[in-house]
Amino acid sequence: MTILGISAFYHDSAAAIIRDGEVLAAAQEERFTRKKHDPAFPTNAARFCLQFAGTSINDIDAIVFYDKPLLKFERLLETYYAYAPKGLQSFMMSMPVWLKEKLFLKKLIYESLDSIEKVDRKKVKLLFPEHHLSHAASAFYPSPYEKAAILTIDGVGEWATASICLGEGNKITNLKQMDFPHSLGLLYSAFTYFCGFKVNSGEYKLMGLAPYGNHGSPEVEKYVAIIKTKLIDLKEDGSVFLDQKYFNYATGLRMVYDNKWEELFGFPRRGGESMLEQKHCDLALAIQLVTEEAVIKMAKEAKRLTGADYLCMAGGVALNCVANGKLDDAKIFKQIFITPAAGDAGGALGAAYAANYIYYGNERKIDPTKMDALKGSYLGTDTNEQDIRMVASKYKGHFQHFADENELVEKVAGLIAGGNIIGWHQGRMEFGPRALGARSIIADVRNPEMQKKLNLKIKYREGFRPFAPIVLAEDVSDYFEHKDISPYMLIVKPVKKGRQIPYPANFNSKELLDKLYFLRSDMPAITHVDYSARLQTIHKETNERLWKLLQSFKSKTGYPVMVNTSFNVRGEPIVNTPEDSYRCFMRTDMDFLVVGNFIFDKTKQPEWLEKDDWKTEFTLD
Amino acid sequence: MDFLKDLWQFLRARKKWWLAPLIIVLLLIGVLLVLGGSSAIAPFIYTLF
Numbered sequence: 135m136t137i138l139g140i141s142a143f144y145h146d147s148a149a150a151i152i153r154d155g156e157v158l159a160a161a162q163e164e165r166f167t168r169k170k171h172d173p174a175f176p177t178n179a180a181r182f183c184l185q186f187a188g189t190s191i192n193d194i195d196a197i198v199f200y201d202k203p204l205l206k207f208e209r210l211l212e213t214y215y216a217y218a219p220k221g222l223q224s225f226m227m228s229m230p231v232w233l234k235e236k237l238f239l240k241k242l243i244y245e246s247l248d249s250i251e252k253v254d255r256k257k258v259k260l261l262f263p264e265h266h267l268s269h270a271a272s273a274f275y276p277s278p279y280e281k282a283a284i285l286t287i288d289g290v291g292e293w294a295t296a297s298i299c300l301g302e303g304n305k306i307t308n309l310k311q312m313d314f315p316h317s318l319g320l321l322y323s324a325f326t327y328f329c330g331f332k333v334n335s336g337e338y339k340l341m342g343l344a345p346y347g348n349h350g351s352p353e354v355e356k357y358v359a360i361i362k363t364k365l366i367d368l369k370e371d372g373s374v375f376l377d378q379k380y381f382n383y384a385t386g387l388r389m390v391y392d393n394k395w396e397e398l399f400g401f402p403r404r405g406g407e408s409m410l411e412q413k414h415c416d417l418a419l420a421i422q423l424v425t426e427e428a429v430i431k432m433a434k435e436a437k438r439l440t441g442a443d444y445l446c447m448a449g450g451v452a453l454n455c456v457a458n459g460k461l462d463d464a465k466i467f468k469q470i471f472i473t474p475a476a477g478d479a480g481g482a483l484g485a486a487y488a489a490n491y492i493y494y495g496n497e498r499k500i501d502p503t504k505m506d507a508l509k510g511s512y513l514g515t516d517t518n519e520q521d522i523r524m525v526a527s528k529y530k531g532h533f534q535h536f537a538d539e540n541e542l543v544e545k546v547a548g549l550i551a552g553g554n555i556i557g558w559h560q561g562r563m564e565f566g567p568r569a570l571g572a573r574s575i576i577a578d579v580r581n582p583e584m585q586k587k588l589n590l591k592i593k594y595r596e597g598f599r600p601f602a603p604i605v606l607a608e609d610v611s612d613y614f615e616h617k618d619i620s621p622y623m624l625i626v627k628p629v630k631k632g633r634q635i636p637y638p639a640n641f642n643s644k645e646l647l648d649k650l651y652f653l654r655s656d657m658p659a660i661t662h663v664d665y666s667a668r669l670q671t672i673h674k675e676t677n678e679r680l681w682k683l684l685q686s687f688k689s690k691t692g693y694p695v696m697v698n699t700s701f702n703v704r705g706e707p708i709v710n711t712p713e714d715s716y717r718c719f720m721r722t723d724m725d726f727l728v729v730g731n732f733i734f735d736k737t738k739q740p741e742w743l744e745k746d747d748w749k750t751e752f753t754l755d
Numbered sequence: 756m757d758f759l760k761d762l763w764q765f766l767r768a769r770k771k772w773w774l775a776p777l778i779i780v781l782l783l784i785g786v787l788l789v790l791g792g793s794s795a796i797a798p799f800i801y802t803l804f
Contacts, residue, residue, distance in 0.1 A: 144802040173802070204765045208774065210804055215777055228804035229785035238758055289801045323801050333801050387800050 139486030141200040145171045148479035149179035151187045152486045159186035160513040160565040162479045165710040175246040191251045198489040200481030201265035203239045205292035221385035263488040265291025272484025273446035274301035276507035277471040283436040288449035289319035298436045304491040304498040309439045315384045316375050319451050325421040327389040330404030335755045340418050342599050345664035347419025348642045357420035372432030426457045443468045452476040459626040474511040474622035475566035510676025514563025517730045525712045532738040536731045547686035554725035559715040568623045569700035571680040573708045577697040584659035591723040595704040603660035606684045606694035607671035623670035629655045634665045659697045705752035
C-alpha cells in the first residue's frame with residue numbers, strides 16, 4: 135500500500151511517501167523552489183517523492199492532506215462571529231483566500247497534481263486527517279515505542295493548539311486538547327513579534343537570544359510575573375489561557391496590541407534589524423522560562439493521563455530544543471522521541487502514516503534493531519556523481535576526486551583540523567528544518583574565532599546566534615551533560631562541567647557582544663553563553679560517512695566533535711542540489727566544498743563571475 | 756457541487772446548523788470582497804488563515 139502525504143498553503147509545504155508503513159521519501163517544497171518556508175502546493179516535492187518511489191500517481195492508494203479545511207473554516211467563521219465587528223480587516227483579508235482557493239481544496243489538490251500526471255479522481259482516494267492528528271502520527275508511528283504518550287503543541291491547526299494523545303500499536307486516541315485562541319505557540323510567536331523577529335521563522339532566534347538574559351535578575355523575574363499575571367493564566371495541566379485584550383491575532387493582522395505591551399513591559403516593540411539590548415534578552419529569557427514551565431506541566435499531565443513510559447512530541451513548539459532539554463532533565467518519562475520534522479512540513483508524513491494505520495488499519499511493526507523508522511531523516515534527494523560533474527563542467531570548477539572513502543574522510547578531517555570551513559553535501563537531503571550532516575557547513579569546535587567567522591562571513595547572520603555541535607554518539611557523555619542519543623538535534627544540554635570555563639565576576643553586567651566573546655569552554659565555537667549546546671549525536675547506523683569523518687577528526691585532534699550548521703546563507707533554504715551547494719560555496723568565505731567524492735578548493739576555482747547578491751535573491755529571515 | 760455536498764455533510768457531522776445562515780451571509784459578503792479586490796498576507800502574524 136502506497137500513500138502520498140501533503141502539507142501546504144500555510145507555511146513549510148512538503149510531500150512524503152510511504153509504502154507498507156515504511157517511509158520512502160519526504161521533502162520540503164522550499165528546497166526546490168528556493169523560497170524559504172514556501173507555502174505553495176508542493177508540486178516539486180510530490181514529483182520527487184513519486185519518482186523516488188518509482189510509482190505512478192494513479193498506482194498509489196491515497197493522497198492525504200494534513201488538515202481538515204472545513205473545520206479550519208468553521209474556526210475562522212466562529213471567531214469572526216464572536217468578535218464582530220472587530221475582525222473586519224482580518225475577515226477582508228482571509229475571505230478572498232478561502233473563496234478563491236481553500237474552500238475548494240479537493241479540486242486544487244487534484245489540479246495541482248495533474249501537472250505531474252493526470253490523476254484518476256475515482257481511483258485515488260483523497261483523505262483529510264486533523265492537523266494535530268497528523269502531528270501526533272508523525273511522532274508516534276516512526277518512534278520505537280509500542281505504547282507512548284503523545285504531546286503536540288503548535289500555533290494552531292483547525293481548532294486545536296495542543297493535544298495529548300495515547301499511542302498504542304497502530305492506534306492513536308486523543309485524550310485532551312487545548313483550543314484556539316489559547317495557544318502556547320501563538321504566545322511564543324507574540325514575543326517573537328514584540329522582540330522584532332519575523333513570526334513563523336524567527337522563533338528559534340528568540341530561543342537563541344534567551345541565554346543572554348540574566349538568570350535570576352529582578353528584570354527577568356518582573357517580566358515572568360507580568361506574563362503570568364497579566365498575559366496568561368497557566369493551569370496545573372499546562373493549559374494556557376491568553377487574555378485576549380492584549381493579543382490582536384484573533385481579529386487583526388498583528389500578533390499583539392503594541393501600545394498595551396509597551397505599557398506592560400516599559401519599552402516599545404523592537405524594529406527589525408535594530409540593536410538588541412539587554413531588555414530584549416531578558417524578555418526572551420522570561421518567555422522561554424514560562425514556555426518551559428508550560429511544556430513540563432503538559433508532559434506531566436500526559437503522563438498522568440496515559441501512564442506511559444515514553445513520550446513522543448511534534449508541533450512547532452517541539453522544535454524548542456531548550457524546553458526539550460529541560461523536559462528530558464525532569465525525568466517524567468524514560469525517553470522522549472521528537473520527530474525531526476516537528477513543524478508543519480512533518481504533517482505531510484504524519485498524514486500519510488495516519489491514513490496507513492488509522493484509516494486502513496494496517497499492522498504496525500517496530501524494528502527493534504533501529505533507533506526509529508526515519509532513517510536519520512535522510513529522506514530527500516540523493517547526491518549523484520553525474521550531477522556533480524555537470525556542475526563542475528558548467529562553472530569550470532576545479533576538483534579533486536577520491537575513489538576511496540577513507541582517503542576522502544582523512545583529507546577532510548585534516549582540512550577541518552587546519553581551521554578550514556567546509557561545505558559538506560553528502561547522500562540524501564534531510565527532511566525537517568535542521569541540517570543533520572547531509573547538507574551542512576562543518577568546522578573545528580576548538581577555534582575561538584569560529585562562531586564569529588561563521589556568523590558574519592559565511593552565513594551573514596546576526597552575530598549573537600549560536601552554533602550546534604555534532605558528536606560521535608559513543609562519546610557524547612565525555613563532552614556534554616547527556617548520556618542518551620540525540621539524532622535530530624532537538625535537545626539542548628550543557629557542555630560537560632569539567633570543560634566549562636567559569637564566568638568572570640562581572641559577567642551579568644557585560645554587553646551582549648562582550649558576553650559572546652568570553653571564552654566559555656574548550657569547545658568555544660559551540661558553547662552558548664549559558665554553557666549550553668544543541669546536541670546532535672552521529673550514528674554509524676544512519677550516517678556512516680560523517681561518523682567516519684568524526685572518528686578521523688578525533689584521531690587527529692582528540693575531539694570527536696565538530697561545528698555543524700545548515701548549508702545556506704541567511705534567508706536561503708538549505709541547499710538541495712550540488713549546483714545550489716556550489717553557488718553558495720562560491721558566494722561565501724567557505725574554504726572547501728566536499729560534495730559526494732569530490733573536493734573543490736576555493737583557491738583553485740575560477741573567479742565567480744555571477745555578480746548576484748544573496749541579499750537581493752533571498753529575503754532576510 | 757462537490758463543495759456543497761462536503762459542506763452539507765460537515766454541518767451534519769458537526770451538528771452546527773446554526774452556522775448555516777452565518778456561512779451564507781459571510782460567503783455573500785466574501786464574494787463581494789473577492790470581486791472587489793485582492794489580498795496580501797501580513798508579515799506580522801502567524802498564518803492563521
